Amino acid sequence: STYLMDRGIQLWNEGQVQEKDGQTDDAINSYKQGCECMLKWLNYDKIASRANDLKKKTVMYMDHIEDLKKSKKQRVPAPAGNTGGSGEGGNKKDDEDKNQLNDAIKQCIVKCSPDITFKDVAGLDRAKQALQEAVILPRIMPQLFEGNREPWRAILLYGVPGTGKTYIAKALAAECQSTFFAISSSDLVSKYQGESERLVKALFELARAEERAVVFIDEIDSLCSARGQGDESESSKRIKTEFLVQMQGVDKNNKGVLILGATNFPENIDPAIRRRFEKRIEITLPEWVARKMILIGNVKKTKHNITEDQFEQLKELTEGFSASDLSNLMKDAVYQPVRDLQKATHFKLGQDGLIHLASPGEPGAYQGTLMQQEASKVAVPEVSIQHVINSIKTCKKTVGQADITRINNFTKQFGQEG
CATH class of the missing domain: 1.10.8.60 (Helicase, Ruva Protein; domain 3)
Known part of the structure; x- marks a missing residue:
């Protein structure tokens, strides 16, 4: 039975509503009970991928409980996302939050594995050529990219499921000798108001700090779907706006950063974000x-x-x-x-x-x-x-x-x- 898991998620959702309404004590209690249910459930759950996801969420909520307790001592309880507070205590809290965000993004850095290379990728010659032009050639032959001939800054890989979009990204990670950030939409979407756009910003700041970096975002359509839809939340709008701002910054200021997106549903990507991808390459079914x-x-x-x-x-x-x-x-x-x-x-x-x-x-x-x-x-x-x-x-x-x-x-x- 999944009762404990379902009950834990229900309590977390109730806590979010209570926190948004300013009911901090009730929210803490709901979050705590939800974590207790989930910890019990994790003793029985044998599906590794689901268990890992639930463990991360449980730790996230437990950390948030402590943050709420601290905020009660510092100021009047506020809805989630309110960044009130002042003075040195507020600055210290901001630094701690930023460090936590950076640590979360750093966990997505891939240690390059030499056992997958472009030679292992069957076909897809045009995609491999574009990635070599964007990442590998600028590193080993920088003299080729002068004047108006600049490396590609953003490439979108799209196609039907199972064609090797993620696989070719793994091959690039092994060959590029750059810091490789492998991100899925779930890594950047947080249930806490205001935190998702901060994660997006932290991702790009860390990438810019590297001499050369590749930011690979899988399932980018779920993060950057078309704006203006009736069921779109304010949080979703802010994420897309922040993503646009950061991608524009890469275009103008950072020659060593490549944004690599992958999607099965390219038609769902917001048009403004789609335009930021200079190369949009279909990963076709293999000949x-x-x-x-x-x-x-x-x-x-x-x-x-x-x-x-x-x-x-x-x-x-x-x-x-x-x-x-x-x-x-x-x-x-x-x-x-x-x-x-x-x-x-x-x-x-x-x-x-x-x-x-x-x-x-x-x-x-x-x-x-x-x-x-x-x-x-x-x-x-x-x-x-x-x-x-x-x-x-x-x-x-x-x-x-x-x-x-x-x-x-x-x-x-x-x-x-x-």
Whole structure:
């Protein structure tokens, strides 16, 4: 049951309303009870991604409770976002808040991993070229970028889900030798009034402080959706305004900062923010050469007997598959030999001293199940082309024609193919 989790979230929401109405004591009590419910729930929650998110929120609320208690001692209780207070105590509190914001952003700095490079990215030549022009070439050959020839300051990667937008960003992180900030919209959106725009400002201030920096914002459409919609909150408007201000500052004053956005829904991005992205590159579904590279890459560490000619049999069968679809397909295919072992009714002892699959009536074959064999001596069959074909029957492509049409329409109006 998710009762404790749901109750914790409900209490947090009640606390926000109470805090906004100036009912500080009631808000503290609601936040505290919500944290207690959530801590109990976390003892039972086994879904890692959800648990990590809830842990962060619980710590955030616990810190906020302490802030509210301190503010009660310093001044009359005020709604969330009111930055009252004066004198040295107020300045000290502002410094502490700024340090907390900076610490939160610093957690998003990626330590570059050398195991993913542009060579591992199948296809997407135009996207890789643009990123090299924006980040890598200016570092190693600065003389190429003089006068009106300046590196790109902001690049938007967009396309249907699963095409490799985040993957190419990871490859850039490994190659750029710059400070790489990997941000999702959830890292910048806070439930506390006024804090989200401060997080945006802190992000860009930290990036500008570096000699060279890349700010990668995933799912940027959820952070910078079109303004003027009926259900848009004041907080959302302020975030977009701050984002526009900061991006404009990058355009004018900072030659070493690249803003890299990624989205599955580019049409939802606010037009003013969209214009700030000088390059808008569609990350397309992979052509056959790229698909083949992805298929081979996802089986090369596993014993297989698939030949080059046999891979060619998959050209038509994988048409319309995204990079993510192909990875999932091969993940299923490399499991097929294990399933063969589980379904097997006959085995035989090979000349290598290992136990192999056998057909009924085959010389040396004996009847039995996998679990009846000596575990350490069971040989795993190689992955074959038939295993891949069997997996294609169950692993369908996830990109629909409606999504492809939607992205194509955006590309015709505002973008270019990668």
